[in-house]
Amino acid sequence: MMVLKYCDDGNLRNYYLNNESNYYSKIYEFRQIARGLLDIHNAGKIHKDFHSGNILCHEYPYISDLGMCQPANSEKQSAKQEGIYGVLPYMAPEVLRGYQYTKASDIYSFGIMMNEYISEETPYNNIPHDYALSIKICKGLRPNIFKYTPKLLADLINKCWDAKAENRPTAKELYQKLNERYNDMNKDSESQVDEYDDKIKLNRTSEKRSSSIQTHPQAIYTSRLLNFKNLPEPVNSALFTEGFDCQLDESDLNEMNQDDENNIE
Structure with a gap:
């Protein structure tokens, strides 16, 4: 049994x-979350279900829901045989293809969470x-990066969700970079930080903000069992990773949805 303080601010979402949080407070909170993930990895464990719904907030952010956490060298039955369990938008492409969770797949999830918090928009x-989205993720689709995100943080987010697991930073490297950023805020352009704070504050009060929290009825942010077949080899797509406003809408995926029922069990 694990006993935590009651987190009256709920989860990160x-x-x-x-x-309202500004850029510097978010850097502090990212550092705290990275510290928690580093502790999990240093203990030889993998979280396996890392997303904003499993980060609880009360003065500090806490990583919760360790029910799926397992040793990094687990010899359990492969995911290809038993299926995968998680929240699709936060799952690394190699995991969607049926490979085991790894420390690197936790880092991918961290990158999705980090971008969600900086943009204040669910991925x-x-x-x-569905299956069509999983194909696009393997082909390089990633959530929008908020246009005014300071470049140094945008670069770190992109590294976390690299299609190749070996290119992602370790939890130690991630914590060190965020700690350095927190201890030396001058690494970010002051004008970029000010512009981010101004734009994200404006975004909170805009009509776009009101619509951005409305989700598609088939956008599911709770963990579930998935079993996708015949997904392509994960790649980084310049189309998806070099631009900021690249997220597909439903019409872009309609032609693929007809295969959904035949490729998910």
Whole structure:
């Protein structure tokens, strides 16, 4: 049994929808979350279900829901045989293809979470979370990076969700980079930081903000069992990773949805 303080601010998604945070406070919180993930990895474990709903907020952010956590060298039955369990938008492409969770797949999930918090928008909220989306993720689709995100943080997010697991930073490297950023905020352009804070504050009060929290009825942010077949080899797509406003809408995926029932069990 693990006993935690009651986290009255809810999970991270509840927190950013109901509170205002500036860029520097987010860097501090990212550092704390990275520290927690590093502790998990240093213990030889993998979280396996890392997403904003499993980060609880009360003065500090806490990583919760360790029910799926397992040793990094687990010899359990392969995911290809038993299926995969998680929240699709946060799952690394190699995991979607049926390979075992690894420390690197936790880092991918961290990158999705980090981008969600910096943009204050849930990933892929306007399209179904189905087989078609999993194909696009393997082909390089990633959530929008908020246009005014300071470049140094945008670069770190992109490294975390690299299609090749070996190119992602380790939890130690991630913590060190965020710690350095927190201890030396001058690494980010002051004008970029100010512009981010101004734009994200404006975004919170805009009509676009009101619509951005409305999700597609088939956008599912709770963990579930998935078993996808015949997904392509993961790649980084310049189309998806070099631009900021590249997220597909439902019409872009309609032609692929007809195969959905034949490729998921």
